[in-house]
Amino acid sequence: MGQFVSMTYSPPLADIRFILNHLIGIDKLAALPGYEATSPDLVESVLEAAGKLASETFAPLNQVGDKNKAKLTEKGIVMPEGFRAAYQAYVEGGWNGLPFDPDHGGQGLPWCIAMPVQEMWQSANLALALCTLLNQGTIEAMEAHGSDALKKIYLEKLVSGTWTGTMNLTEPQAGSDVGAVRCKAVRAGDHYKITGQKIFISYGDHDIAENIVHLVLARLPDAPEGTKGLSLFLVPKLLPNADGSPGAVNDVRVVSTEHKLGQHASPTCVMAYGDQGGATGYLVGEEQGGIAAMFTMMNNARIGVGIQGLALAERAYQGAREYAKTRVQSRDIAKPKDAPVTIIHHPDVRRMLLGMKAQIEAGRALAMAGAYALDRAKHAPDADEREKAGLRVDLLTPVIKSWLTDMSNEVTSTAMQVFGGMGYIEETGAAQHMRDARVLAIYEGTNGIQANDLVFRKLGRDKGAAMNAMLEEIEELTGTLAAQKGDDLASIATHLKAAHACTQEAGQWMLDTMKGNPSAAAASAAPYLRLCAYTFGGYYLGQSALIAQQLLASNDGDAGFLNAKIMSARFFAEHFLTQAAGLRDTVKLGFRATLAMTAEMF
DSSP states (O other): OHHHHHHOOOOOHHHHHHIIIIIIOHHHHHTSTTOTTOOHHHHHHHHHHHHHHIIIIIGGGHHHHHHHOOEEETTEEEOOTTHHHHHHHHHHTTGGGTTSOGGGTOOOOOHHHHHHHHHHHHHHOHHHHHHHHHHHHHHHHHHHHOOHHHIIIIIHHHHHTSEEEEEEOOBTTBSSOGGGOOOEEEEETTEEEEEEEEEEEETSSOSSSSEEEEEEEEEOTTOOSSGGGEEEEEEESEEEOTTSSEEEEOSEEEEEEOOOSSOTTSOEEEEEEOTTSOEEEEEESSTTOHHHHHHHHHHHHHHHHHHHHHHHHHHHHHHHHHHHHHOBOSOOTTOTTSOOOBGGGSHHHHHHHHHHHHHHHHHHHHHHHHHHHHHHHHHOSSHHHHHHHHHHHHHHHHHHHHHHHHHHHHHHHHHHHHHGGGGGSGGGSHHHHHHHHHGGGTSSSOHHHHHHIIIIIIIHHTTTHHHHHHHHHHHHHHHHHHTSSSHHHHHHHHHHHHHHHHHHHHHHHHHHHTTTOHHHHHHTHHHHHHHHHHHHHHHHHHHHHHHHHHHHHTTOSOHHHHHHHHHHHHHHHHHTGGGHHHHHHHHHHTHHHHHHSOGGGO
16 A cells, blocks of 8 residues: 555646646647647647656656665765666656757747646656756756856756756855855956855755756855845856866865755755865856846746645645545444445545645646746737736746645645554655655745745735736636526635635735835735735636536536536635635734734743
């Protein structure tokens, strides 16, 4: 049983297809300049092949990596058995370049396709697939800010996945406060010498690819304090030869690796730069433009980490669902004289499973809506449309990162509850999902930072214009839902309308409060983000339910899947959207006790 639960993974292709075909529309993707080749047949073949790689190559190594871990040796970090071959299969399939420019060897496919593919890999083996996320962010930063000379040497290798990338921000004294970075850079002709130490560097070293490209935040000698004085540098592990092949070892090394709660196969490194006089680095972007360049990578990574949260929730749900279908325990409460039944017949177990399923489907729809906005921001022919889509990406990014990672912690915990005592035993895999999920709410900007970002940067920047545009869409949907036949969509409409009003009211309170009392706004930022998340999730599930009912009426599609989609949306409305009034009140009132409690009173 343990092997079945922890090592078997089934890609959720039916839900991904539904979102792409109906909620977004592959025809809309194909209408964007540069995406003309995005056909239903192509999308289907990509999803099928990616799912096969995830389930057959990545997934069987998930428990192997958890047990055996990445190990630091005299030659560097050695990954668990099978990881190198799995990563090479990923590279040989061209998967690393899926959403990137064909001019650099990429496939040029939409992010709407790349994101669900990424979800499948993260579900199958998060510790291995984390490397692919870092590659993705490195490429984004290099495409946006790298010089032509650096792109010529590095970009094709990064896009192919032959070389991997890392993000080097954190130092012992500089975690969330990036402006406290002390790592130094000194100009040395056409390059720079980098000295200092970085911590918590995922995939800072490994043996699955031939070279590693570190993007390192450092400060020039006369640069001002704080974030404004930081610059970004490309520091390769191996300095490329004239022909582009990996050459001499750079002055960068792994000092140690961290012993972690989860993600054991993902090496988290302490990195030393310049022990022998200075690591050779090259400026990415402008001097003192490091934060702007790094945020290109971080924003990509924040959506990616949200996808990781979704992925682990899906994996945990699958295990709990299959266990509930096979575990016989107690009689059906409605049929007390009959034989004992599998636990999926018990109402509370069914409640837990449907709660997981509904949140996952809402989260997946939200993430893919964000990916579609990203595609429009990059490829829409009209500049005004690109700008509006970019603002939608900005608005959704902190919600995707924060809600989906919080949800991952909640869903993996609920999955263990479904397993009961067996979930507490490592053999079933439920414990690994919980351990692997816990850090997701912490790295790439803690979820408290995401909430502040939503309030002060996204809501405050345009006085709520981007948020209001989203809320107008939601309001329009509530009217459409209310006009449909049947009590399912009527219930969704009722609760979505109430959640919309609460979100609008809480947002106005934030706008009225943040300038005069920023501490109050910050104290209420997290419940405000959760309120937005539930309302946005309910919106996309409401759309899905409407589409599902229309497909059922025309006898188009799998009736079981479509009816389940409607039930997921109704459950979400009646269990999560009903929390909107309480969250609104917490936003408006809850800051008082928080701020009145002094540090000495704890």
